[in-house]
Amino acid sequence: MPYTYHSKEDRAAMLRLLGFDSEDRLFDAIPEGLRLDQPLPIENGRSEPETLRLFKRLAVKNHGAHGLVNFLGGGIYDHVVPSVVNNLASRPEFATAYTPYQPEVSQGTLGVIFEFQTHISRLTGMPIANASMYDAASAMAESALMAAKATGRKTILMPDSVNPRYRRVVERYVSGQNLLIEAIPATASGQIDAGALSARLGDDIAGVVVQTPNYFGVLEEPWAFSDPVRESGAMLIACVCPISLAIFRPPSEYGADIVIGEGQSLGNPMSFGGPLVGFMACSQKLIRQMPGRIVSRTKDVDGHTAFVLTLQTREQHIRRAKATSNICTNQGLLATRATIYLSLLGEHGLTELARLCHDKAHRLAERIAACDGYGIRFGGPFFKEFVVECPTDAVAVVKRARELGVLAGIPLEKYYGETSRRDLLVAVTENNSDEDFELLCDALCKARDAEREPSNA
Amino acid sequence: MDFGNVRFTVEHEWVRFDGENAVVGVTDFAAGELGDIVYVELPGAGTVVKAGEVMGTIEAVKTVADLYAPVSGTILEVNAELENAPETVNSSPFEDGWFVKMKMSDLAELESLMEHDVYQELTGN
Numbered sequence A: 001m002p003y004t005y006h007s008k009e010d011r012a013a014m015l016r017l018l019g020f021d022s023e024d025r026l027f028d029a030i031p032e033g034l035r036l037d038q039p040l041p042i043e044n045g046r047s048e049p050e051t052l053r054l055f056k057r058l059a060v061k062n063h064g065a066h067g068l069v070n071f072l073g074g075g076i077y078d079h080v081v082p083s084v085v086n087n088l089a090s091r092p093e094f095a096t097a098y099t100p101y102q103p104e105v106s107q108g109t110l111g112v113i114f115e116f117q118t119h120i121s122r123l124t125g126m127p128i129a130n131a132s133m134y135d136a137a138s139a140m141a142e143s144a145l146m147a148a149k150a151t152g153r154k155t156i157l158m159p160d161s162v163n164p165r166y167r168r169v170v171e172r173y174v175s176g177q178n179l180l181i182e183a184i185p186a187t188a189s190g191q192i193d194a195g196a197l198s199a200r201l202g203d204d205i206a207g208v209v210v211q212t213p214n215y216f217g218v219l220e221e222p223w224a225f226s227d228p229v230r231e232s233g234a235m236l237i238a239c240v241c242p243i244s245l246a247i248f249r250p251p252s253e254y255g256a257d258i259v260i261g262e263g264q265s266l267g268n269p270m271s272f273g274g275p276l277v278g279f280m281a282c283s284q285k286l287i288r289q290m291p292g293r294i295v296s297r298t299k300d301v302d303g304h305t306a307f308v309l310t311l312q313t314r315e316q317h318i319r320r321a322k323a324t325s326n327i328c329t330n331q332g333l334l335a336t337r338a339t340i341y342l343s344l345l346g347e348h349g350l351t352e353l354a355r356l357c358h359d360k361a362h363r364l365a366e367r368i369a370a371c372d373g374y375g376i377r378f379g380g381p382f383f384k385e386f387v388v389e390c391p392t393d394a395v396a397v398v399k400r401a402r403e404l405g406v407l408a409g410i411p412l413e414k415y416y417g418e419t420s421r422r423d424l425l426v427a428v429t430e431n432n433s434d435e436d437f438e439l440l441c442d443a444l445c446k447a448r449d450a451e452r453e454p455s456n457a
Numbered sequence B: 001m002d003f004g005n006v007r008f009t010v011e012h013e014w015v016r017f018d019g020e021n022a023v024v025g026v027t028d029f030a031a032g033e034l035g036d037i038v039y040v041e042l043p044g045a046g047t048v049v050k051a052g053e054v055m056g057t058i059e060a061v062k063t064v065a066d067l068y069a070p071v072s073g074t075i076l077e078v079n080a081e082l083e084n085a086p087e088t089v090n091s092s093p094f095e096d097g098w099f100v101k102m103k104m105s106d107l108a109e110l111e112s113l114m115e116h117d118v119y120q121e122l123t124g125n
Helices: A008-018 A023-027 A048-059 A083-089 A107-124 A136-151 A164-177 A194-200 A226-231 A284-289 A316-322 A332-369 A394-403 A434-456 B028-034 B107-112 B116-122
Strands: A155-159 A180-184 A205-212 A235-240 A258-262 A278-282 A294-299 A305-310 A385-389 A423-427 B006-008 B013-018 B021-026 B037-041 B054-060 B064-068 B073-078 B100-104
Touching (some): A008 A023, A083 A332, A107 A278, A107 A294, A107 A305, A136 A164, A136 A205, A136 A278, A194 A226, A226 A235, A316 B064, A332 A385, A332 A434, A394 A423, B100 B107
Parallel strands (some): A155 A180
Antiparallel strands (some): A258 A278, A294 A305, A385 A423, B006 B013, B013 B021, B021 B100, B037 B054
């Protein structure tokens, strides 16, 4: 609907109708001492060209990953986004972030969501998937609440190898519901300490989170503790990388009850860190604890295939304070892009992509390990991301590399403290070329030499 | 049907008692108001409940209602049939569609519940 403001004549006509001589009379109910008797101290409006100029000037101050050689990861990855994704997703039928308020009218939207759910269900091996979540972090928080509800218990075990940003979101998200988040240490291989985890299980543990590949890029071995977790009655919550599922065992095979993850890498740009799109899948028995929307396929009165929103009765507009969750929408546009992306790549394409990322990452890791002073921090197997042990402060290395046009990765000190001072998380995608590897290794060597110089002098 | 040993709550639930044993369900009025019941979530055997507390949910096509404990006590058995055939609550609310059997801990609580004729008045019958 176009916005039409009231003209002076309109206002005068309205005041005449009300019998007022000025607009001030409309505010008679507000005591005079509280009223502002001067114009607001804000600038006047600007013309369109002036505004454009201002914003362009601000925009060029941003340095997007694409102008630089990029090895940033940690949850958001620089994968190729095929033009088809942009083209189809920007069709007006798709370009909305909302499931409509009368959802069944929009069979197309529901059809796309149903396909999204089907993709997620097939990738994870789980029977139920919902219409998407805001991001992996909030999906993890919702899965913690689900586990608490399903078990009637209050403590969630959160290994140190889980993305620390997700951990912080979970802590904040569940704090009002009296859930306790307890850490489990990682071993020298960069994996969950399975012994410490099994020892902590008991009748107070509602759920155990396992992220694989984990924040260090290392693959966990969930079957090392999935039996004890199940026997203790706790829910196993797996946070997975969807692309990795093309070549690694799905979480359904190691007994995950809830599977969540980040779908940004599926056809969505990095966008300076968001918006993102989470996904969530679960076992049949948890379907009524699952938050968000679920689209189902059914038949209408004439026997035609039709899509409907199901299990809505447990959501806010009916259950109010007793609703399953406060999730009242889905991440429609990004989930649509993920659906287009997965449909485009297909099983073979996704497998090829996963292998490519894996192989490139291992090639780069070898090259970095061959740089004097640098090493690979953890011994565990990894997918497309790994932690580099630098000869000096990782923050200094990143700073030097940035001067050379290279985004070298994420220094881990701010999440893991002093003992991780030299740790640098490096991510590789199919987007990274051999030339990129050359530039990164060169930057790493220069950073090392620069740090050595002062002490040599 | 004999409602001599049955009492009713304002939440439209019924309790059929025999000594300290009780069977709990929802009334035909409640089942009719909810419409087609598609799922019931019941407390496990051994659960101790207090009168007035939520002890489960009844899910119909258009809504989800809470199931309250009409009296205090311990759940002895839940109606396993309802897991696969929740519509039994609609077709036979007073007989096959029962929810739980329980052991009452305070028989005096029955006195605060309604007899059949009073409940009938409440629902305008």
